Amino acid sequence: xxxxxxxxxxxxxxxxxxxxxALLGNFxxxxxxxxxxxxxxxxxxxxxxxxxxxxxxxxxxxxxVGAVIVGIITALLVQFLSRFGKVDEGAxxxxxxTTLFALGLILIxxxxxxxxxxxxxxxxxxxxxxxxxxxxxxxxxVPEAAVILGIVLTINLLFVVLFFKELRISSxxxxxxxxxxxxxxxxxxxxxxxxxxxxxxxFDVIGNILVVAxxxxxxxxxxxxxxxxxxMVVVSLIIAAISAAIGHVGxxxxxxxxxxxxxxSAGAMAAATGxxxxxxxLFGPRRGVTSRMWHRLQLSLRxxxxxxxxxxxxxxxxxxxxxxxxxxxxxxxWLVRRRLLQQEAIERVDGHFALTPRGRxxxxxxxxxxxxxxxxxxxxxxxRADQTHKTAExxxxxxxxxxxxxxxxxxxxxxxxxxxKMIPPE
Amino acid sequence: MxxxxxxxxxxxxxxxxxxxxxxxxxxxxxxxxxxxxxxSFDAPLSIHDMTVAYHRKPVLWDVDLDLPEGRLIAIxxxxxxxxxxxxxxxxxxxxxxxxxxxxxxKPYRRQRALVGxxxxxxxxxxxxxxxxxxxxxxxxxxxxxxxRPVTRKWRDLxxxxxxxxxxxxxxxxxxxxxxxGQQQRVFLARALVQQARIYFMDEPFAGxxxxxxxxxxxxxQDLRNQGQTVVVVHHDLQTVPxxxxxxxLLNMRVVAHGPVKSVFTAENLQKTYGGRLTxxxxxxxxxxxxxxx
Numbered sequence: 001x002x003x004x005x006x007x008x009x010x011x012x013x014x015x016x017x018x019x020x021x022a023l024l025g026n027f028x029x030x031x032x033x034x035x036x037x038x039x040x041x042x043x044x045x046x047x048x049x050x051x052x053x054x055x056x057x058x059x060x061x062x063x064x065v066g067a068v069i070v071g072i073i074t075a076l077l078v079q080f081l082s083r084f085g086k087v088d089e090g091a092x093x094x095x096x097x098t099t100l101f102a103l104g105l106i107l108i109x110x111x112x113x114x115x116x117x118x119x120x121x122x123x124x125x126x127x128x129x130x131x132x133x134x135x136x137x138x139x140x141x142v143p144e145a146a147v148i149l150g151i152v153l154t155i156n157l158l159f160v161v162l163f164f165k166e167l168r169i170s171s172x173x174x175x176x177x178x179x180x181x182x183x184x185x186x187x188x189x190x191x192x193x194x195x196x197x198x199x200x201x202x203f204d205v206i207g208n209i210l211v212v213a214x215x216x217x218x219x220x221x222x223x224x225x226x227x228x229x230x231x232m233v234v235v236s237l238i239i240a241a242i243s244a245a246i247g248h249v250g251x252x253x254x255x256x257x258x259x260x261x262x263x264x265s266a267g268a269m270a271a272a273t274g275x276x277x278x279x280x281x282l283f284g285p286r287r288g289v290t291s292r293m294w295h296r297l298q299l300s301l302r303x304x305x306x307x308x309x310x311x312x313x314x315x316x317x318x319x320x321x322x323x324x325x326x327x328x329x330x331x332x333x334w335l336v337r338r339r340l341l342q343q344e345a346i347e348r349v350d351g352h353f354a355l356t357p358r359g360r361x362x363x364x365x366x367x368x369x370x371x372x373x374x375x376x377x378x379x380x381x382x383x384r385a386d387q388t389h390k391t392a393e394x395x396x397x398x399x400x401x402x403x404x405x406x407x408x409x410x411x412x413x414x415x416x417x418x419x420x421k422m423i424p425p426e
Numbered sequence: 427m428x429x430x431x432x433x434x435x436x437x438x439x440x441x442x443x444x445x446x447x448x449x450x451x452x453x454x455x456x457x458x459x460x461x462x463x464x465x466s467f468d469a470p471l472s473i474h475d476m477t478v479a480y481h482r483k484p485v486l487w488d489v490d491l492d493l494p495e496g497r498l499i500a501i502x503x504x505x506x507x508x509x510x511x512x513x514x515x516x517x518x519x520x521x522x523x524x525x526x527x528x529x530x531x532k533p534y535r536r537q538r539a540l541v542g543x544x545x546x547x548x549x550x551x552x553x554x555x556x557x558x559x560x561x562x563x564x565x566x567x568x569x570x571x572x573x574r575p576v577t578r579k580w581r582d583l584x585x586x587x588x589x590x591x592x593x594x595x596x597x598x599x600x601x602x603x604x605x606x607g608q609q610q611r612v613f614l615a616r617a618l619v620q621q622a623r624i625y626f627m628d629e630p631f632a633g634x635x636x637x638x639x640x641x642x643x644x645x646x647q648d649l650r651n652q653g654q655t656v657v658v659v660h661h662d663l664q665t666v667p668x669x670x671x672x673x674x675l676l677n678m679r680v681v682a683h684g685p686v687k688s689v690f691t692a693e694n695l696q697k698t699y700g701g702r703l704t705x706x707x708x709x710x711x712x713x714x715x716x717x718x719x
Binding site for chain 1 (some may be wrong): 481514517518519538541543545549550551553554555556557560561564567568570572573574575576600616
């Protein structure tokens, strides 16, 4: 299938609205009020309906104003309910937006006899229509929706850039912000107003569902991938734009190669941002699941290496100098031996493994920690000598030089452990 | 503006001697009253008839307080006594039902520059994507002003403050990577850049290690020695006589307040904690026995 300018406009429209939503989403996510985007974008429905019934037209401006007003009322109601009704904020959002949305549905039903104000359009948007409805701007013909969304995105960008410092302090520590003379409440309502404006401008293009997805998922993913507010905001914008592109490609081109007809682009965009979020959960550099698993694996390998070294050292003490290198090792054993051979901590001597001088140094340090701990546990924690081995076995891997020194100072006999074995000197 | 020499501040003064850090009486000129004499009679904080209620249930009743200048002052009392609420009401963070609060003789709203605040550590989200330095810089936001960017100058000031609490090496760490004690030090550094004349701190010793506790109390004593007033919500009754000059015993009302020597008595504590103190004593005794020492 050919990529036409129509496809480009669909991606541009999706990206513009996704970025406008994601930008504000950062501050919703950080304030732990992600659902506020959900609440406001649903609750604007009665505003649209009332504006339509009052002005009796589908002109954009009155509808827009009506929806934004109801959006702000939603934010106020949520605040009011949770503060004075002693209801949890999530519950209060749930009650407010479902009630308002239902009210909107009833109103639209009443109005539907006269004109087509379509509820489906509210939920899913109509990217194809929006990308086709062109207006002329100077020498260019661009979709009207692109102009509107461009303006909304610019307003949101200006808001975030100009008030970056204020948003940061009032999101992190609203009380400090207030004592510093920054009215955190006022900023909250400006943010909510922009959320309402963005939701209204976006939903007949990409639909309510995608608005909600884009207000939460890109920011939540960016939060996992970054550790500064500035980079979080930038990354969330990139994720939003990429999701729009992947979504449209995934919805139109890929299915055709597989012999299916294309599917909803907006839906695929929401799915794409969800997948990116899951990828961030799995592969995030610090907090990601795989990186934590990797670190744990590294740690257990290190412990296995150290155990092999100290085992060899103990055998040397007893006069049995080697571990046979024959037989089939387990995967861990194989890995451990390979790494130690590479580090030249052990060597192969006629079919056996033996410590090199370098390996012996590491092993004696480990044994020293181990036996210092055994002594310490008997001296200071009143454990019996035969109870200490297991604990010391764990602690030896976590003991650095400084801790070792302090241990040696704290025990009475820093030369021999409770079983009378020699504690290797430093 | 010279600093009084003290062990912790001298390192900062050395590194950048022409930039005063938390100097005594750093109050901007415009906030000092027109008649210079008058202000010496105004207490750093005076509270008249303060009553605070949550959902119509009173939390604080008829609080009347005049705090002396240049003292380390502890607020102690049982859980639910309204200790944090007292601070928050003073700072306009919770509404008062009635009462009046004056900071150096004027309403708090006109004296924000003179007041520093350290909230409880748990009150914020430590996963927030900011560095220790970012957090300390927030203490200067009022001075930077609306819409103005955070410039080098303010970051340098924050860096000096981190240095003062021994956290300079951690300036660029994301705050979730800090231990509880380190997080509390960052909060203290943030209060220091505010260069206030009266500080309110909500449990700065909660969940910190012994070294940090010592460091914090030393810093607070430095502030006191420079003439600042420091009000601390405190939990550990044992350390009150050692750490503080003044004490406010609070249990919905002010039970007693004044110099530790005269006010911090068994009788007053009994009044503040009611029957609960004996239980506390028993618990402390049990803890000592369990510790084996």
